[in-house]
Amino acid sequence: MASSNVDPIQTRGLSKRYRRVTALSDASIAVPEGRISALIGPNGAGKTTLLRLLAGLARPTGGEVAVLGSHPSQDSAFLADIGFLAQEIPLYRRFTAKDHIGIGAHLNARWDEASVVQRLATLGIPLGQRVGTLSGGQRAQLALALTLAKRPRLLLLDEPVAALDPLARRQFLAHLSEAVAGGGLTVVLSSHLIADLERICDHLILLAASRVQLCGDIDALLAEHQVLVGPAKDTTAIERDHTLVQAVRTARQATLLIRRNGPVIDPAYEASDVGLEELVLGYMGQPAGPTPKHLSAIGEDK
Amino acid sequence: MTWVVWRQHRNQAYIAAAALAAFAVLMLVTGLQMASEYRSALGLCAASHSCSNLASTLNLENSAVSAVVTLTVVVPCLLGVFWGGPLVARECETGTSQFAWMQGISRTRWLAVTVGWTMLAAAAWGGAVSALVTWWSSPVNSLNLQNFQPSQFDIQGTVPMGYAVFAVALGIAAGALVRRTLPAMAITVVVFTLVRLLVSEDFRSHFITPxxxxxxxxxxxxxxxxxxxxxxxxxxxxxxxxxxxxxxxxxxxxxxxxxxxxxxxxxxxxxxxxxxxxxxxxxxxxxxxxxxxxxxxxxxxxxxDRYWAFQGIETGIFILLAAILIAVTAIVVRRRDA
Structure with a gap:
């Protein structure tokens, strides 16, 4: 990766407050170019808010955000590079696919009409039928095809597969992978379906309780974490050397998810690698920010 | 963008065009008939030197047609409710603003073109209805000398065009503020009626000192x-x-x-x-x-002789109010989260 390139997404301390609710707090993330980033988190964690802030549909109440090197705005130059697909797949229900293609052609300087038409023909989605009468899967596919026809450099997709059956989901994700393989496209994709994301994503942004818990390359994150299974004894030693993410204790046994700071040498514990799902669930169990208590404890020890 | 505006609003345009055509036919047919009736009555009274009390003896108007003409007073309000109210509100309500405003065109431009064409259409329709009513009423005006009275003043000349532009701007602004179609329509009816009454009852008589x-x-x-x-x-x-x-x-x-x-x-x-x-x-x-x-x-x-001055002043007031409402809409749409 060229080091001179600025990451397409960079935020620092990004926050969004609505009247009484904090939807996103102090989010600092970076997504390198060409990645498919999985945006994961429980309901209400701030996934939609983050995507809307990146797209410029919402304004932050704090912090900084740079998308493709500029501040998200309503300028046509910025919008031309962003493909955004909202969760509810907003299309004009009384318009046909053909009407939508026409709208796209008239509102975008860069518009790959041939690709949409071909894509819809492959999927068997009728061009002349009102969008309101299409199935949920067809609508999502149409919306993705329209978003991709803009030839964006950054694609922001908010739970695009939530309403789809497994087959449609597979087709949708295949379509997406194909588009990314073309190059020059970075994707952030939110979903609850970790298994789906695991197949196509190589980057992870994990949100919980309006905060960023993890952000980085999935393989690197998995390598940094381990599950330790051992006796339910005092875990202070482990907590001193590593960052304890989650501990499940029974009377006889403790299962610890840790972020390693070096090798685990305690022979009492059996160490094993973690999967994406385990990692995500471990962090979702965390109520507050990413382990500030443990970090301060380490500081005091020194 | 103009293509998009046309695609989005052409059904409304067709309905309004059909209604206008039907109204034009009614006005032309009954208007011509009334004009010739008035001409022959004038000829008859001139022969018998009794034209001074023609107003009390001649009744030109068919009551059903007159009722339709009187009802055109609600045309601007209807345009405001059905063209203005949903313009921004429906996009927000159905979420399609997230589709429209993420295409490669700035939100300001989207709004400018959409609002521009809609306001132009409102002026055209309001103006056309008023022109027909004004032409149709000309024998009645010269017979009854009632066209400066509020009930006639409000449906003739240029003021209906000003009302239509204002009503549509009001609907658009209400929709941008409340983001729900039905409440925006309701607000349009209430505020439009109040402003119209306020101007015609309290302000109009003071435009020029009586x-x-x-x-x-x-x-x-x-x-x-x-x-x-x-x-x-x-x-x-x-x-x-x-x-x-x-x-x-x-x-x-x-x-x-x-x-x-x-x-x-x-x-x-x-x-x-x-x-x-x-x-x-x-x-x-x-x-x-x-x-x-x-x-x-x-x-x-x-x-x-102040009739047209009053028409001009009142039309100007409503166009100015419309301009203010559109400015508010632009600020709201640009500033608020989509």
Whole structure:
């Protein structure tokens, strides 16, 4: 990766407050170019808010955000590079696919009409039928095809597969992978379906309780974490050397998810690698920010 | 973008065009018939030298058609409700704003083109309906001299165009603020009605200071009454101790004398007795009696030649209000999260 390139997404301390609710707090993330980033988190964690802030549909109440090197705005130059697909797949229900293609052609300087038409023909989605009468899967596919026809450099997709059956989901994700393989496209994709994301994503942004818990390359994150299974004894030693993410204790046994700071040498514990799902669930169990208590404890020890 | 606006609103345009065409046919057919009826009546009365009381003997209007013409007063409000109200509100409500505003066109431009065409259409439709009504009414106007009266003033000339532009701007602004179609429509009806009433009831008569005339009962009043289709703003009786309250007082009878309401129970008893005597001689003595007791009438009116100035001022006020509302809409749409 060229080091001179600025990451397409960079935020620092990004926050969004609505009247009484904090939807996103102090989010600092970076997504390198060409990645498919999985945006994961429980309901209400701030996934939609983050995507809307990146797209410029919402304004932050704090912090900084740079998308493709500029501040998200309503300028046509910025919008031309962003493909955004909202969760509810907003299309004009009384318009046909053909009407939508026409709208796209008239509102975008860069518009790959041939690709949409071909894509819809492959999927068997009728061009002349009102969008309101299409199935949920067809609508999502149409919306993705329209978003991709803009030839964006950054694609922001908010739970695009939530309403789809497994087959449609597979087709949708295949379509997406194909588009990314073309190059020059970075994707952030939110979903609850970790298994789906695991197949196509190589980057992870994990949100919980309006905060960023993890952000980085999935393989690197998995390598940094381990599950330790051992006796339910005092875990202070482990907590001193590593960052304890989650501990499940029974009377006889403790299962610890840790972020390693070096090798685990305690022979009492059996160490094993973690999967994406385990990692995500471990962090979702965390109520507050990413382990500030443990970090301060380490500081005091020194 | 213009293509997109047309695609989005062409059904509304078709419906409005059909309604306008039907109305135009009605106006043309009945208008031509009425005009020829008026011409022949004028010819007949000229032959018999009885044109001065033609207004009281000739009834030109068909009541059903007149009712339709009177109802055109709601056309601007309808345009505001059905064109203005949903314009931004429906995009927000259905979430399609997230589709429209993420295409490669700035939100400002999207709004400018959409609002621009809609306002232009509102002016065209409001203007067309008003032009038809104005043309249709011309024989009635010259016969009854009523076109400066609020009920006619509001549906003729240029003001309906101003109302239509204002109503649509109001609908758009309400939709941008509340982001829900039905509430935006309701707000449009209520606010439009209130503003229209406020202007026509409270402000219009002060656009230009009314002409005031004092009517001495010694003279025959008709000689100094204003002519043509003037608009009487107020008229009343002034006695030796100031203005006399008009209208029926203490349940007593009231009457008008050359258009001036006379509160009978407030008059000196000497004149009152004259009034209720049936002989013509003593009845003609009534004005002289009032004048002798220090009474005179004061008329306050807008002369007929101010009609177009008033039309222009009122149209201007509503176009200015529309411009303010559109500016508010632009700020709201740009500033608020989509």
């Amino acid at each position: 002409v005031t005339k004092t009517l001495n009962f010694l003279l025959h009043a008709r000689a100094i009454l204003p002519t043509g289709s003037y608009w009487m703003v107020s008229s009343g009786l002034v006695g030796p101790s100031g203005p006399v309250r008009s209208g029926p007082l203490n349940g007593g009878p009231s009457l008008t004398f050359d258009g001036v309401p006379i509160p009978v129970s407030e008059l000196p008893s000497a004149c009152r007795t004259l009034l209720f005597q049936t002989s013509t001689k003593s009845a003609s003595g009534f004005p002289s009696c009032l004048a002798a007791h220090g009474y005179h009438a004061v008329l306050s009116y807008q002369p007929a």
